[in-house]
Amino acid sequence: MKLIRSKLAILAIISVAAGPLSADESLPVRNCTWCHGSSAQGFMMAPRLAGQRDQYIGNQLLSFRDHIRDNPLSRQYMWGAAANLSAQTVHDLSAYFSTLPTLPADDGDRQLAAAGRTIYEQGIAESNIVSCLVCHGPNAEGVREIPRLGGLSYSYLKRRLEQWGEGFHAAAGPMPHIASTLSPNEIDALASYLSFVGSASVE
Ligand code: HEC
Ligand code: HEC
Structure with a gap:
């Protein structure tokens, strides 16, 4: 976990250095891309959000907030990240991530x-x-x-x-x-x- 945390910290520095994504400045996108990758293509254990379905993203955020999605990594990372999101922010973040272009991970057998x-x-x-x-x-x-x-x-x-x-x-x-x-x-x-x-x- 220590190694993962320090990698995440390095990522955070890199994504700050690379500048903000072209989202509305008021949308807390960087609170998410810090873990999900600077172009939201996924990073380490955090899945890709880019191109995911708007309504699905919104449902997941609510299920993290309400502690319905209780997978170990959801508890560890997403319960906190989704705890204080307003309904409007959930709506706007879902819409934003759903419109980003997707890249296939290409990493199976x-x-x-x-x-x-x-x-x-x-x-x-x-x-x-x-x-x-x-x-x-x-x-x-x-x-x-x-x-x-x-x-x-x-x-x-x-x-x-x-x-x-x-x-x-x-x-x-x-x-x-x-x-x-x-x-x-x-x-x-x-x-x-x-x-x-x-x-x-x-x-
Ligand atoms: C500290 C790291 C971290 C932060 C910050 C974070 N996430 Fe996550 N997120 C994760 C991890 C890890 C998972 C995978 C959870 C699992 O496997 O159960 C995840 C899962 C998700 C999922 C589920 C995706 C799917 O395909 O089901 C969504 C949606 C999501 N995050 C959105 C967000 C949004 C929006 C933000 C910003 C408000 C955010 N995350 C911030 C680490 C993070
Ligand atoms: C009857 C419709 C239905 C069928 C059939 C179905 N799924 Fe799903 N699947 C869903 C729904 C709805 C969700 C979203 C669940 C949620 O909201 O948490 C989902 C979610 C998923 C996810 C989670 C994706 C993510 O981003 O976390 C995976 C993986 C998945 N399905 C794989 C499969 C596979 C593989 C099959 C075939 C063996 C399958 N599904 C068949 C309806 C279906």
Whole structure:
């Protein structure tokens, strides 16, 4: 943790030196990019926010604030970061981050990508796992409260899918059930595939 903290501190210095993002000066974007990366593409354990769905970001911020999303790193980092955000700031931050262009993380295992794609598109009939595509979209781009998954980092995707199976964030709609039905190999394959999906376009 010490090493991580000092890396985060270094990042903070770098992003200050690089100057503010082109957000409204009154929006506390730097309180977020300090951890999420200066162009919000994700950094270390903090996931990419750039190009994430507006409504999804807003819902997550409220669920951190209300302590519904209780994953270990959420408790450690996001409960504090979201504690004092006004409804207007949640709205404005969500709108801002959702319009930033995305870069794919490209950091999964290439050999697993084809298997991951098959599960993503077709589900697994034998274990009653529905296709992810029906909700998350053909390019894993998400819509409204359903998040964009394409190009998120392998380690973040894997952690999210594992932690639902461990009982964290249990109040979150269809995912606790879906994720807890996936085997470790299936999670690996899905997280690998999705890390390569480069959805550069943000409508
Ligand atoms: C101290 C570091 C830190 C700060 C500051 C921080 N975050 Fe986070 N954020 C994280 C980490 C780590 C996670 C991953 C939580 C998990 O895995 O459960 C996260 C997760 C999130 C998520 C969930 C993304 C997803 O795909 O589900 C959102 C949204 C988010 N942060 C928005 C923000 C906003 C907006 C701010 C500024 C107000 C902010 N964060 C400030 C570290 C931080
Ligand atoms: C019935 C619709 C539905 C299906 C099918 C579905 N999802 Fe989801 N998924 C959601 C919703 C809604 C959320 C947002 C949950 C929340 O608000 O916390 C979500 C969230 C996620 C997240 C969290 C992303 C982030 O940024 O933290 C991951 C990862 C994910 N889903 C992966 C999958 C995978 C892999 C499959 C297929 C095996 C799948 N989903 C199938 C609706 C669905």
